[in-house]
Amino acid sequence: AQSVTQLDSHVSVSEGTPVLLRCNYSSSYSPSLFWYVQHPNKGLQLLLKYTSAATLVKGINGFEAEFKKSETSFHLTKPSAHMSDAAEYFCVVSDRRTGFQKLVFGTGTRLLVSP
Amino acid sequence: EAGVAQSPRYKIIEKRQSVAFWCNPISGHATLYWYQQILGQGPKLLIQFQNNGVVDDSQLPKDRFSAERLKGVDSTLKIQPAKLEDSAVYLCASSSSRLGYTFGSGTRLTVV
Numbered sequence: 001a002q003s004v005t006q007l008d009s010h011v012s013v014s015e016g017t018p019v020l021l022r023c024n025y026s027s028s029y030s031p032s033l034f035w036y037v038q039h040p041n042k043g044l045q046l047l048l049k050y051t052s053a054a055t056l057v058k059g060i061n062g063f064e065a066e067f068k069k070s071e072t073s074f075h076l077t078k079p080s081a082h083m084s085d086a087a088e089y090f091c092v093v094s095d096r097r098t099g100f101q102k103l104v105f106g107t108g109t110r111l112l113v114s115p
Numbered sequence: 116e117a118g119v120a121q122s123p124r125y126k127i128i129e130k131r132q133s134v135a136f137w138c139n140p141i142s143g144h145a146t147l148y149w150y151q152q153i154l155g156q157g158p159k160l161l162i163q164f165q166n167n168g169v170v171d172d173s174q175l176p177k178d179r180f181s182a183e184r185l186k187g188v189d190s191t192l193k194i195q196p197a198k199l200e201d202s203a204v205y206l207c208a209s210s211s212s213r214l215g216y217t218f219g220s221g222t223r224l225t226v227v
Contacts, residue, residue, distance in 0.1 A: 044158070044206070044218040090157050101146070101210060102171060105157030 002027050002095045004074075006106035014114050019063075019078040021109045023091030026072065032094035033074045034103070035065055039087045047089075050074065061085070086113045117141065119219035121207050127225045133195035136222045140188070140209030144217075146170075147184055149192050150206040152221070158206055164190065197226045 007022040025031055035047040048059025055067040065076045074091060091106040120139040128134050140147050145166050150158035161180065163171040166187040175182070179198070184190040194201055204221040 043220040046216070049215075092157075101216070102148075102160055102163060103150075103158075103216065105159070108155075108157050 002031060002093045002104050004033075004091045004093045004104065004106040006089075006091050006109050008109050009107070010110045010112065012112040012114065013081045015083055016080050019076070019081045019085065019111065021076040021089050021091075021111065023074045023076065023106060024072050025074055025091075025093050027093060032101075033065075033067065034092040034094070035059065035063070035074075035076045036090045036092055036105075037087050038090065038108075044090070047076070081111075081113050083113050083115070086111055119207055119209055119217050121205075121219040121222055123222055124220065125223050125225075127227060128197055130199055130226050131196040133193065134197055134224065135191050135193045136205050136207075136224075138190045138192070138207030138219060140190070140207070141211075141217055144209035144211045145187070146210045147190050148208040148210070149182055149190070150208065152204040152206055153200075154203070161192070194224075197224075199226050202226045 003026045005024045013019055030052055033050045036044045037047050038044050047063050048057045050057045050067045058064045063078045065074055067074055088108045088110050090108050093104050095102040095104055122137050126134055147164045149161045151161050152158040161175045162182045164184040167184045180194055182192045202225050204223050206221045207219045208216055210216045
């Protein structure tokens with residue numbers, strides 16, 4: 001079965017410093033991987049997605065992620081954190097076994113940004 | 116393009132009562148999903164429809180949860196009777212092969 005493991009439940013950074021949110025995946029075949037962000041009391045927003053094209057994926061708001069098959073990782077990074085980045089981030093893998101797209105979410109990483 | 120509409124936004128009920136949630140997907144999206152997000156966890160798929168047929172309901176607690184998608188458009192999710200552990204945000208999403216996934220804002224259910 002497809003699964004993702006988010007290695008940190010909380011990450012704290014200062015504004016202007018780099019962000020690293022870690023995610024490892026498990027898949028029996030080439031996966032589609034996503035990062036979603038959820039601000040308090042808001043819906044889920046897609047940050048970026050990997051679908052077997054370029055291994056370095058650029059998303060919205062300056063975020064990017066690199067697919068590393070040898071390490072089964074898909075870590076999310078941003079060079080400089082902004083206060084508005086404080087939110088819950090989910091690493092997600094797509095299960096296409098049935099031909100329909102079922103999303104399997106990680107447990108989430110809460111990003112805290114201090115002034 | 117209008118987003119995925121869900122109602123109500125919030126609902127508080129007592130345990131053993133019943134409750135229903137409504138979802139209107141993006142026009143033309145054939146696939147509709149219901150996810151349950153318990154506080155502090157990632158969303159978990161409850162049921163997936165392709166048009167008005169069920170594709171995956173393996174994680175739906177069928178003794179108390181039911182869902183339908185009439186005419187392949189709107190969908191309702193019902194819980195009867197509710198338990199305390201059903202307190203969660205219920206997210207509806209729809210997708211198309213061309214445009215991908217879109218989530219609604221969710222319904223926050225509190226069972227007391």
